[in-house]
Amino acid sequence: MSTDKALVLSGGGTKGSWEAGVLLYLAEQGHPGFQYISGSSVGAIITGGLAMFPPEQFAEAAAFVEMIWRERIISARNVWRLRWPLGLPGLWNASFGLNAPLRALLEECVDVEKIRSSGIQIRINAVDLLTGTLKVYDQDTEDIVQAILASSAFPVAFPPVAVGDRLEVDGAVRDFTPVKAAIDAGASDITILLTERSDRLSTVSRDKVRNSFQVTQRLLRIIFHEIVQNDIHQCQKINGLLDRGLLMPHCGYRQIHLTVIQPSQPLGGPLEFGQDLIDRQLRQGYDDARQQLGG
Numbered sequence: 001m002s003t004d005k006a007l008v009l010s011g012g013g014t015k016g017s018w019e020a021g022v023l024l025y026l027a028e029q030g031h032p033g034f035q036y037i038s039g040s041s042v043g044a045i046i047t048g049g050l051a052m053f054p055p056e057q058f059a060e061a062a063a064f065v066e067m068i069w070r071e072r073i074i075s076a077r078n079v080w081r082l083r084w085p086l087g088l089p090g091l092w093n094a095s096f097g098l099n100a101p102l103r104a105l106l107e108e109c110v111d112v113e114k115i116r117s118s119g120i121q122i123r124i125n126a127v128d129l130l131t132g133t134l135k136v137y138d139q140d141t142e143d144i145v146q147a148i149l150a151s152s153a154f155p156v157a158f159p160p161v162a163v164g165d166r167l168e169v170d171g172a173v174r175d176f177t178p179v180k181a182a183i184d185a186g187a188s189d190i191t192i193l194l195t196e197r198s199d200r201l202s203t204v205s206r207d208k209v210r211n212s213f214q215v216t217q218r219l220l221r222i223i224f225h226e227i228v229q230n231d232i233h234q235c236q237k238i239n240g241l242l243d244r245g246l247l248m249p250h251c252g253y254r255q256i257h258l259t260v261i262q263p264s265q266p267l268g269g270p271l272e273f274g275q276d277l278i279d280r281q282l283r284q285g286y287d288d289a290r291q292q293l294g295g
Helices: 013-028 042-050 055-072 100-109 112-117 144-151 179-184 212-243 275-292
Strands: 005-009 036-039 121-128 134-137 161-163 166-170 189-193 257-261
Touching: 005 042, 005 179, 013 042, 013 055, 013 189, 013 275, 036 042, 036 179, 042 055, 042 100, 042 121, 042 144, 055 100, 055 275, 100 144, 112 144, 121 144, 121 179, 134 144, 144 161, 144 166, 179 189, 257 275
Parallel strands: 005 036, 005 189, 036 121, 189 257
Antiparallel strands: 121 134, 121 166, 161 166
16 A cells, blocks of 8 residues: 555654544544544554544544543543652662553554554654663554653653563653654655654743652753754755755655644643543644645
């Protein structure tokens, strides 16, 4: 199957509900679906949900992802829980929280056989904590659920995930928006959903960086923002050089049509939960897509 149309989903924890809202708008507009989907962190979770449906069933796939957010991911207890008491054992463990709730959610909602039979190519990434290298998984990976869990292992909040003899963490640490993987797969029409604006980093108040956990979250957001800027700038730079004839297609470069959809207003923190926030971000994702795509 051609991988011409690709969807790239960035990380961002609970900001993934915004991405779900964007998908609902695309489906409502009759989008034909994507032959290739890649995601980091929460983007990997959404990738798993979407890839269970063939491209022509994109509307059903978007509705499934919305259901997961509205009915399953409505509180922290459905995704992670702090080590008892109050996460304090995180001071001498690899994380302040545990990932058992997220593992149970993935095992219940992700049908691996449907992913393998849908015809969609997927890429899910994680970072080997021991070597620092980026690991990329696809639809033929033996344990897709484990790969998604590893990609979603937000540092400090979730523990590293054992994959063979490796310990892996959030893929967004090295590839927040996995655009290169989509290009390498042959995609020439790429839609990117960013949970953080590429042109500016949102400002936070002092009360959002009061403890070491909040400071770590903030530092990661700054790092992720830099990665996003570099990825998109590099692709746009290559497009510009091709337009001016300074790069030749036969050298391995080609024109990539990029559609970037991003929040018009800052979203909540990556580990902020609650039905009101999720509903609000779903609506914002839908409205942002409508406004930015000219609907």
